[in-house]
Amino acid sequence: MTAVKIEIVRKTYRPKGEPGSPVILRDLSIILGSGEFACLVGPSGCGKTTLLNIAAGLDRDYEGTVRIGTETGPPHIGYVFQNPRLIPWRTVRENIELALPERAEPAYLDHLFEVVGLAGAQDVYPERLSLGMSRRVALVRAFAVNPDLLLMDEPFVSLDPPTARRVRELVVALWQERPHTVLFVTHDLREAIELADRLIFLSSHPASVICDIPVDVPRTERNESAIEIFRQRLYSDYPVIRELL
Numbered sequence: 001m002t003a004v005k006i007e008i009v010r011k012t013y014r015p016k017g018e019p020g021s022p023v024i025l026r027d028l029s030i031i032l033g034s035g036e037f038a039c040l041v042g043p044s045g046c047g048k049t050t051l052l053n054i055a056a057g058l059d060r061d062y063e064g065t066v067r068i069g070t071e072t073g074p075p076h077i078g079y080v081f082q083n084p085r086l087i088p089w090r091t092v093r094e095n096i097e098l099a100l101p102e103r104a105e106p107a108y109l110d111h112l113f114e115v116v117g118l119a120g121a122q123d124v125y126p127e128r129l130s131l132g133m134s135r136r137v138a139l140v141r142a143f144a145v146n147p148d149l150l151l152m153d154e155p156f157v158s159l160d161p162p163t164a165r166r167v168r169e170l171v172v173a174l175w176q177e178r179p180h181t182v183l184f185v186t187h188d189l190r191e192a193i194e195l196a197d198r199l200i201f202l203s204s205h206p207a208s209v210i211c212d213i214p215v216d217v218p219r220t221e222r223n224e225s226a227i228e229i230f231r232q233r234l235y236s237d238y239p240v241i242r243e244l245l
């Protein structure tokens with residue numbers, strides 16, 4: 001079942017027709033099935049965040065359409081930004097409650113806090129949190145919305161490798177409990193192979209989809225060596241990927 005259909009004809013950041021105005025996205029089409037976990041991989045500055053902002057409805061200044069299927073009413077979007085974006089004068093729990101729609105389930109929120117190991121930190125203010133904890137709060141906020149589309153923009157960047165691994169495992173565990181439709185941005189091909197059902201590679205200047213490849217390694221077998229073998233296979237089957245990253 002199609003859950004998300006993004007069709008972008010053209011996106012620029014300056015008024016249409018202004019001389020020299022670069023086209024950031026052109027003729028880009030992404031269709032996601034319900035519950036699919038797709039990773040968006042592309043060079044720095046190619047337009048990945050721009051694409052997520054359009055998908056989230058935060059940027060409406062583009063030519064094209066975005067359709068997000070919902071069972072009821074307007075779509076709910078969960079968005080984990082590159083920076084956790086917590087309001088400093090609100091506690092952790094208040095930060096999350098601010099984002100929650102009416103359909104949120106308090107019991108699920110408590111469960112999320114438990115799973116990410118922050119059950120005891122709900123009344124703390126963000127300045128008391130480490131970066132790893134702030135990122136886990138941002139994850140809870142995005143999942144608690146029970147999103148029709150979950151967007152994640154390099155949510156593990158600047159974390160030390162063991163913390164990043166732990167947070168990655170949490171994302172997979174939470175997604176397996178409730179398989180939301182996910183569009184996850186990363187520069188890191190190994191991370192993408194570990195997480196995704198599908199890898200969507202973007203070119204740059206302007207960005208468009210150049211390859212869309214299923215990850216055919218079962219999730220339970222995605223250890224370091226299987227990920228590396230798949231990565232090398234990608235490089236040999238799609239030489240353009242090596243040029244891209």
Ligand SMILES: Nc1ncnc2c1ncn2[C@@H]1O[C@H](COP(=O)(O)OP(=O)(O)OP(=O)(O)O)[C@@H](O)[C@H]1O
Pocket residue numbers: 013024042043044045046047048049050051
């Ligand atoms: N508000 C803006 N106004 C003008 N140009 C912008 C704006 N936001 C982004 N850009 C430009 O659009 C292009 C794409 O930026 P974007 O942040 O979407 O790329 P990205 O692929 O997410 O980058 P990174 O991987 O480094 O996070 C860049 O050239 C950037 O400078």
